[in-house]
Amino acid sequence: MMSKIVLIDGHSILNRAFFGLPDLTNAEGLHTNAIYGFLNIMFKILEEEKPEYLTVAFDVHAPTFRHKMFEAYKGTRKPMAEELRQQVPLMKEVLHAMGIRTIEQEGLEADDLLGTLSKRCERMGMEVVIISGDRDLLQLATDHVEIRIPKTKRTGTEIENYYAVDVKEKYQVTPTEFIDVKALMGDTSDNIPGVPGVGEKTATKIIVEYGSIENAYKHASELKPPRASKNLVEYWDQAQMSKVLAAIDVDADFAYELEEAKLGNLYTEEAYVYFQRLQFKNLLNRFDVQSENSIEDAFVIVVGKEEIQKIFAEAEKAQTVGAVLYKDTRNVLPLFAGNAEIGGIGISFGKEKVYCIPAGNGYSMEELLEALVHVAKHAGRFVVFDLKSSLPYLKGLEGAAEEKCFDSIVAAYLLNPLKNDYGFEDVAQEHLGLMIDPKTELEKMVCYEAYAAFASSEVLEEKLKKEEMWKLFTEIEMPLVFTLFHMEQNGVRVEAEELKSYGEQLGGKIVQLEKEIYELAGEEFNINSPKQLGVVLFEHLSLPNGKKTKTGYSTAADVLDKLAPDYPIVAKILEYRQLAKLKSTYADGLAVFIHEDDHRIHGKFNQTVTATGRISSTEPNLQNIPARVELGRLIRKVFVPEAGYVFVDADYSQIELRVLAHCSGDAALIEAYREAKDIHRITASQVFHTPFDEVTDLQRRNAKAVNFGIVYGISSFGLSQDLSITRKEAAEYIDRYFETYPGIKKFLDDAVAHAKEQGYVVTLFGRRRPVPELSSSNFMQRQFGERVAMNSPIQGTAADIMKIAMIAVDKELRMRNMKSRLVLQVHDELLIETWKEEEEEVREILKEGMMHAADLSVPLEIDMHSGKNWYEAK
DNA sequence: ATCCCATGCAA
DNA sequence: TATTGCATGGGAT
Structure with missing residues (x-):
């Protein structure tokens, strides 16, 4: 049996893997997707081929003989993405750890190494398999040299295989003639000029007929499109040079011992350590x-x-x-x-x-x-x-x-x-x-x-x-496990009958609206399908359309809002959407979670989900029950305490802004909070240099939007969207805000700087959030990273404070053997099902627990209400 | 069945 | 092209 060698075009396969797979990072923040994809392809090939030898060839970042000959060679190529570049040296280390031979040589491209090796091996009577994502390699195919081109698809990796006959079958020319085709048509990605006016079709036709550019040149006058005939003569030098550029060197001079490429045990201890570090769980199974x-x-x-x-x-x-x-x-x-x-x-x-x-x-x-x-x-x-x-x-x-x-x-x-x-x-x-x-x-x-x-x-x-999180772990997170457990066990009572009738009322209105919409549209369609809705509105009814999405027209609320005043159907659709949402997600959605035995919903409160330290809520999500719109808000009426109890609800007043005031130490904002009742009005007064009592509603609204924006990691674009103003105006607001509160500007800048230097940001209580986006090569990703760096310490600190308060409140209720119990947390809000006789005590416990959860330089204020359901207690 | 997208709800 | 989440229906695979 003849021995076999597999040759891999290193950069080409890494590149394929990089663009074919979503971004992956390990715990250190290293990007790993290209390496992961490469290894998967390599293992698959090795299993199929079972070769005796293996070598991976890489390009060297240095000029080759082609550059010397034609300065612009590969001149149009964009620099390698940073996320990919980082992976190249690591890839080589991993291969070496597995005892795999790699090769690279200054002045030569990987293609030349592969070409030369394949010829050398073939001469020794070996079977050769070349793995590359690049069709240029097809010129190397023979009866004993197979070119395999992996395609990464969603369903997995499919591989196209080419021996010489397969190249001929698919491209009508032999592998050697393939070079001539390329010399004529050129190659934009490598910046090989070719002959102007000759594309793939013409080039193939010419070479099929004449076999080479030299022979075609001899018969130049006969060439079919007159344009080709004329240009081949006119650009003959360029064509010849293109041929040299396109031809892979199969006789290059470099040292290579076949024995070094012999495959041994790939699954070495050294490789194991790498795989662990890169967190290739599936691949670890191979060891x-x-x-x-x-x-x-x-x-x-x-x-x-x-x-x-x-x-x-x-x-x-x-x-x-x-x-x-x-x-x-x-x-x-x-x-x-x-x-x-x-x-x-x-x-x-x-x-x-x-x-x-x-x-x-x-x-x-x-x-x-x-x-x-x-x-x-x-x-x-x-x-x-x-x-x-x-x-x-x-x-x-x-x-x-x-x-x-x-x-x-x-x-x-x-x-x-x-x-x-x-x-x-x-x-x-x-x-x-x-x-x-x-x-x-x-x-x-x-x-x-x-x-x-x-x-x-x-x-x-x-x-x-x-990492200085031991205290956070022992004093907040571990005690919180018990508090969340109590909340899950407690659950919250929901009136199933009331919820059902609420849903039925919605259902009736939905059917009615559906009819009206079909009439106005003149056809029946699925209103819930954005795709169908887009076609009906913007094609059949020819409404003026603003935005588009990847898949079609945008029918999002902010788009429809603008059309609603002029088109009755749009107003109906918005109303339909609202009702459909309430029915499906809330009325019907919540009903399935009500336990028959105790009439309560025992949702899950998850402690290890969010990036910032917040709690998340699932099955169902009890943290997004409607509140802003009255019709939706009515749902809160079905959340009720058991007989003999009332709800007491307490929420922090602007906890995130207060955290910002404290963490930034900004004197003006702190002062504002020490006196303030209406912080947005005070902000407006200070930012717009207007006496407090003369602040207009508009000024207050703008100030409020900026306050929110600051907390989210402000951008002028985002603010302009929110306020429907120009970016320039938004930028001016932000500037004025930072002038008024220079401490905040410094705090946010410092957060970004810290994240860039350390790779993470930290809350007041030591919680960390890594920000790997800041080292991305993608500008938008980096921008995102900056906003994350600004927002996470604020949102995270607020989350820490709420956790402390929850633990304190829960502990206190239990220590005093009270009947009252914590049932819900909604980020800045706690809901307690309160035994009526304990109401005053509970209010005191909530006030104490929440206001004194942290000692900040501004007071932590809360709003508190009691009621016979959640609607009334808010 | 399972995943992704667009959408919309909360703080 | 504002932060953090979760659930839905539609539709592609």
């Missing part, structure tokens, strides 16, 4: 797991009652205990509140102490859980992944062992809040370098999770301390 995961040897499935007793006794004395509860589905799933059946527990308190204990071996599930809580109370530290989801089963843990709890997922979130998920496998991989095969059987997986819990807390603690 032989045995050597790394010798900890598996310590895994024990315990079934004897006495042994179990012994383990619990030993665990009690341990400094750190990692644990996991599992359901006996063939998966370790996050547990949820309620009646899920649990299969057993996992527990680990040392590298050699890792146990899976299924229920039913002398210990029922209840007894296991009880014993586990007992362990938690006595051990030094109790570590789990996603504590909140296990709390329903760990009765008695609260109070007794609360402070010993360590949630590794929460810790991992603080260390990098930008990730999408924080499964224990991810944390194990990132912080322990532990690779876990996702197909691992259940009991072994339980052991892995218990061990990872045990082993991770120390590492995470060290990292949190190093």
